[in-house]
Every structure is written in C-alpha cells, then in structure tokens.
Amino acid sequence: MELRHLRYFVAVAEAGHITGAAERLGMQQPPLSQQIKALERELDVLLLRRKPRGVELTDAGHALLADARMILAQVDHAFATTRRTARGEQGKISVGFTSSVPFHPFVPRVIRAFRESFPLVALTLEESGTNTLIDNLRSERLDAVFIRTPVADPAGLVINPLLDEKMLVALPDGHPFAHEADTAVPLKALAAETFVVYRRPNGQGLYDAIIAGCHAAGFSPRVGQEAPRIVATLNLVAAGLGISLVPASLQRMRLDGVVFRRLKGSIQPIAPLRLATRRGEPSAAVRRFAEMVRQTAKKFSVESDVTAG
Template sequence: MDLKRLRYFIAVAEEGHVTRAAERLDMQQPPLSRQIQLMERELKVQLFRRLPRGVELTAAGKALFAEAKAMLMHLDRALETTRRAARGEQGRLCVGIAPTAPFNPLVPKAIRSFSETFPLVSLVLEEGLSNEIVARFNNDQMDVAFVRAAQIHAEGVIVTPLQEEPIVAALPRHHPLARTGRSKAVPLKGLASDPFILIGPPGTGLRDETIAACRAAGFVPRLGQPAPRITSALSLVAAGLGIAMVPSTMQSVRMAGVVYRRLQGTGPKAVLGLASRRGDPSPVLRQFVNLVRAIAKDHLAS
C-alpha cells in the first residue's frame, strides 16, 4: 500500500474530519476524500463511518489505525537513524590509544568532547603500542588511533600530527642528577653510563625517539631491562634498575622513588599524532578526526 495514503488515513482518523485533515496536509478536501475511498476499495473494507459533522473509525479502521501508526513511527525512526549514520552521528568507532597518550590532556578531552557531542556513537577504546596498533590497522580491527609517532607502517594509514611535547628523564630518586634542583635541566650525555629502560619492541615510537636522541647526543644507549608498558618502565626506574625517557605530560604520574628532570637544550620531542586510513569514507570517522583536529588547534592556541 502507498505510504502516502497511510499518512492521509492517519490524518483523517486523528482529526475526525476530512476538511480539517486536508488543511493539516496542505491539500484540497476532494482529492483527500478520493484517496480514502480508493484505500477502502483496495482493502475491501469500510474504514470510516460518515457522520453529519465529520467521520469516525469503524472497527476495521481502528485496527488499521493502530498498526499504521506503529508502522510509520518505526519507518520514521529507521529513516532518522539512516540520516544520523550518514551525518556520522550514530555508529561505532574503535579508537586505539598509545600507553602514554592518555596522560596528555588533549586525548581525554577529545574523547570526552566527542562522546558528549555524539552520544549515539559507540566508542571502543583499546590501548596498544605502535606495533600493536599497526597490526590492528592491517587486520581492519581499528578505525583511528592516538599514536606516539610521526608515522606508522600500516598500509594506507596516515598520521596527522597533533602536538609535540618535550621528552624528560625519569630517574631513580637516588640518582646523582636527581639531586639537582627540580627546575634545573640535566644533560642527556650525562646519562650515558646508565642503563636505558626502553618501552616496547623496536619500531615503537618512544623507543625509537629515545635511541635517536642518545645518538644525536653522541652515544649509544646501554640497554637495560625492557618494559612492555610505561607503568612497568617507571616501576623499574623506581627500583633503581635504570632510567627512562618519557613525554613531559607523564610528570603527572607520581610514583615513589621516581623523579623527573628536564633535558638541556632543545632536547628530543615526543609526537602525539592521530592515525587513520587515507580516504576512509566513514562519516563517524570523519566527525571524530575533525573534532580532534579542532581541539588540538585550540589547545595549541591556548
């Protein structure tokens, strides 16, 4: 049956009067009456009982009215859901997060803002080092990720730089350079004799940045015990088993036995980037990327 006729039928049923229903539908009364008659002829039932001043539903009309209302309401919901999905206001998004990324205030702010702006989008957050995020991208298990690298080696994935922050040294509390004033920067080369606790396997953003910074300072770092995550790295530092290079926002993490010191000179930088597939048509992803970029821009301006 023509959906338009169903809407005509509902209007007449709700108004109880063909002329008022025609005014509501912004049409003339005779064509509306004709449509109702055609509908009754098609169904082979009488839907309305004609009264001196209006119409009322027959038993058959009442049965159709309840079902028609429910059907059109369901259709309207389906159409609105489709429109929201097309606008990127509804759907699902898998977001990867490098272990040190949540300590940068930009990341939780962006996730909170997106959730508040698009409450019908289901966000799935997954922590992962760069190599783990690459694997998930390659297996189509991730849509977008906050990474600690200027680029990641996943096919078709690009990284949008969001922010750079200084890398600082996390030292054991009894380290000689930890006894300097908190405001005093330490030379990276002064740490050449210390074992470096590197986070993650080769190819991980922060690990590669640390090795590159040491070589730029004129030495190859002594490798200490490796750490799978930043929290385990800081635990090893607290135990006096070595030092670690971490983004400056990690200084918000207070751990007994660990002190943070700035590095002299311009020093190495930790990149915070947003990785996503080039040309991904997902409207939800587009909304997320645009919002994160806007927040990053405001963050830099403030």
C-alpha cells in the same frame, strides 16, 4: 499500499474531519477522500463512517490506527537514524591508542568532547602496540588510532601529525639528580647511566627518540632493561634498575619512587602524537572524529604556547 496512504489515514483519524486533515497535509479535500476510499477498497473494509460534521472510526479503523501509528513511527525512526548516520551523528567507532597516549591531557579531552557532541555514536577504546594498532586499522577492526611511531608503509592511510611533546628524564628517587627540586639535567650528563626503555617492537617511536637524542648528545645509551609497557618502564625505574626518557605527560602518574626532571640544553628529544585513519574512509562518524581531533589539536597547541609564554 503505500506509506502515504497510512499517513493520510492517520491524519484524517486524528482530525476527525477530512477537510481539516487536508489542510494539515497541505492538499485538497477531494484527492484525500479518494485516497481514503482506495485504502478501504484495498483492505476491503470500512475504516471511517461519514457523518454530517466529520468522520468517525469503525472498529476496523481503530485497529488500523494503532498499528499505522506504530509503523509510521518505526519508519520515521529508521529515516532519522539513516540521516544521522549519514551526517556522522550516529553509528559506532573504535579507537586504538598506545600505552603512553592516554596520559597526554589532549587525548581524554578530545574523546570526552566527541562523546558530548555526538552522544549517539558508540565509541570503544583499545590499547595495544603500534604495529598491532596499524594492522587492526588496515583490517577495519579499528577506525582510528593514536600513535607515537612513524608508519613505515603509510599506503592507504592518512597520518595526521597532532602535537609534539617534550620528553623528561625519569629517575629513581635516590638518584643524585633527584635531590634538588626543579633541577634541569643536560642529556649528556646521563652518558654513564643505565637506561630502561620501552621495548622497540611495541614503542618504536619512543625507543628511537631516546636513542637518537643520546646520539645527538654524543653518546650511545647503555640499555639495561626493556619493558613491554610504558608503566612497566617506570616501575623498573622506581626499583632502581636505571633511568628513562619518557613523554612529559607521564609525570601526571606521580609514581612512588620516581622523580621527573626536565632536560636542559638544545637537545630535546620529542615524543610526537599522531592520528592514523584509513584513506577514503566511508564512515561519516569516523570522518567527524578525525576532524574534531585535528581541530582540537590546533586549539590545544595554541593554548599550550600561551601557557608556556
């Protein structure tokens, strides 16, 4: 028995007439009658009673009709699922990110846009340090990761530069530079400060950006504390244990005891945002996600430039 035999039978049963079913199926009446008879011979039952003005179902025919509809619906669903998956419209994707990434408005925007555009793709999120994220990407426990840090060995990966974000100085609210609103601070004016930094194994990119920026300003920062998470960094600043340089988007946190100030001058440390995926990624859903991230980043960059201008 082939699926087409079930489709032919359902069409005849619903039309109540072989000629009408043949027109619906786009075929001639004699071949359709032959297919129905072949199905009856295979099952060794009478499915339809021929009448002068059509056909009617036997009890066996009624029993087969219910199951045939269910079987065909399941097959159609399987075919549709397969096609949607091949187009990247259905499936699942696991996305990782470092702790500073969710504060950038671009990231929740693109994730929300992807979920709205592809509601049948199950999307899960995971936060971790850069090294762990890259390891999980290589081992296929994650499908795409937002990172700040350059990847030392990018073999087998595609690293997509997305956006460059300026860094701000985070100060305890009792700091002299925090007293005047909208005061921009030269980086070299922080040479005597104690710095709180995001621990390098977890946040190599931000750590290196801070160190490189201070060196460019003519001094080596005195590091007093290293925190395991970017939020913990700001908590230490709030406690008065030092200052820190953080991506500008973190000022959205509005943490009690912390004041953010812009940096003044030509030395502006940058916190880059990148998306890493596997090279030759077979999943259409992952490829669609990466493409949407890239396109949205271009639009976001243009919007930011217009706003800044």
